Amino acid sequence: MPYMSIIPIRAAVLRTPGRPLKIERLEMEGPRDDEVLVRVVASGICHTDIDFCQSGGSGPVVLGHEGAGVVERIGKAAKGIKPGDHVVLSYQSCGHCRPCRTGHPADCQRFWEANFGFARLDGTNALHGGVRGHFFGQSSFATHALITMRNLVKVPKSLPLELLAPLGCGMQTGAGTVMNSLAVRAGSSVAVFGAGSVGLAAVMAARIVKAKTIIAVDLNDSRLKLARELGATHSINNRWSDLAGSIKAITGGGVDYIVESTADHDMEQSAAELLNPDGKAALLSGASAPGRLPGGRQVLSVIQGDAVPQKFIPNLIKLYQEGRFPFDRLVKFYDFTQINRAIADSKQGATVKPVLRISNEGNVR
Numbered sequence: 001m002p003y004m005s006i007i008p009i010r011a012a013v014l015r016t017p018g019r020p021l022k023i024e025r026l027e028m029e030g031p032r033d034d035e036v037l038v039r040v041v042a043s044g045i046c047h048t049d050i051d052f053c054q055s056g057g058s059g060p061v062v063l064g065h066e067g068a069g070v071v072e073r074i075g076k077a078a079k080g081i082k083p084g085d086h087v088v089l090s091y092q093s094c095g096h097c098r099p100c101r102t103g104h105p106a107d108c109q110r111f112w113e114a115n116f117g118f119a120r121l122d123g124t125n126a127l128h129g130g131v132r133g134h135f136f137g138q139s140s141f142a143t144h145a146l147i148t149m150r151n152l153v154k155v156p157k158s159l160p161l162e163l164l165a166p167l168g169c170g171m172q173t174g175a176g177t178v179m180n181s182l183a184v185r186a187g188s189s190v191a192v193f194g195a196g197s198v199g200l201a202a203v204m205a206a207r208i209v210k211a212k213t214i215i216a217v218d219l220n221d222s223r224l225k226l227a228r229e230l231g232a233t234h235s236i237n238n239r240w241s242d243l244a245g246s247i248k249a250i251t252g253g254g255v256d257y258i259v260e261s262t263a264d265h266d267m268e269q270s271a272a273e274l275l276n277p278d279g280k281a282a283l284l285s286g287a288s289a290p291g292r293l294p295g296g297r298q299v300l301s302v303i304q305g306d307a308v309p310q311k312f313i314p315n316l317i318k319l320y321q322e323g324r325f326p327f328d329r330l331v332k333f334y335d336f337t338q339i340n341r342a343i344a345d346s347k348q349g350a351t352v353k354p355v356l357r358i359s360n361e362g363n364v365r
């Protein structure tokens, strides 16, 4: 009989959409040959988690997709990692399709099922008791996560894991959209719609690539103030101001690049209308984008900033260490038991990036 270990874990379970998450004791299978068991130290909360809390999965699920932790156990086929290593968890991809094989895992043909299928790609689920996991290949609102080498990024032990957690989705998406998807040029103009964690990561990245004009757009003045501190040269509160008129007053026309992170339909429409000729806009909501428009303009639908996590996240860590990507300014920490409060604070805009402290970095269970 094959040996199969069972790991007792605690996880925040969504049982009814719209209702609070409840921390429950569950059992999880130990790692398969290609899997790695990680003790989760911290997890960021991202808007996709919050959207699922409202809309629900199919039956009880464990969310969370910005985990960071310590490797506890590795499957026989997992290479280049050992127990005790520190890791940041990112999105999952299949590793076999053409985009995966050519270095574009964010375009994985099985992206949807690998990240939102609440199962391994073979359809199995490691959680027992009728609860489904494997959200983004991790389900990090839990004391332990089963991941693979494809969504694991080894990180230096010199930085606290609880700080690094949000790099796996929100920071990567915002910065990757500017640096990879749009490839923003030095001296250009960029507007960032939405000054949440993704938008603010885009603002910091626009400053790194030396955009000349960086315009942050949001409904919340305190977030706009933070955007200016992080590199925005201008800000527009579109609750009170006319967006097109304000942009024209700043640039004399449109903008060269737009990062649309609000998922608001009118803002997505505006993104197409406010571009300069040959300009590019990125929609981050998953909405289908028109692609090419008159005048050489392009509107793209972007996932995870087209980033390869194992390359991009170490780069963000280096920029942070150089003081050029101060994403720690966005983070507020909560105990794991305060998860529902952290979600409420994020929804109300009081916290930009909530991070849950789930266990200590030291070897405790």
Ligand SMILES: [Zn+2]
Binding pocket: 046, 047, 048, 049, 065, 169, 170
């Ligand atoms: Zn996310």
Ligand SMILES: [Zn+2]
Binding pocket: 093, 094, 095, 096, 097, 098, 099, 100, 105, 107, 108, 109, 110, 111
């Ligand atoms: Zn793939």
